[in-house]
Amino acid sequence: MKIDDYITDTLLRDIVGHDRRPTAFLVYLWLAAEHSRTRKPIQISYQDLAENIGISKSAAQSAINWLLRRKLLTVTRQTATATPIYTVQKTWK
Secondary structure (H helix, E strand, C coil): CCCCHHHHHHHHHHHHHHCCCHHHHHHHHHHHHHHHHHCCCEECCHHHHHHHHCCCHHHHHHHHHHHHHCCCEEEECCCCCCCCEEEECCCCC
């Protein structure tokens, strides 16, 4: 997988340095890599996401909420209680 230069040159400093949310950067990076690998939106629970990255479930949930607020992710659900489906946004393109 080739990582877009913007992710490492700009987004890393913005999310980790300015926003002080390193976990959000890890979540974005993992989701972007998974999206690149599968070429489709990622359906994953907070618990599974947390286990894949090595963080707590609450940290994963907080990171997702931050990324949604920053419009770096979009989320859809089949029903209110369904496992969310995340689409990685590349707002700089």
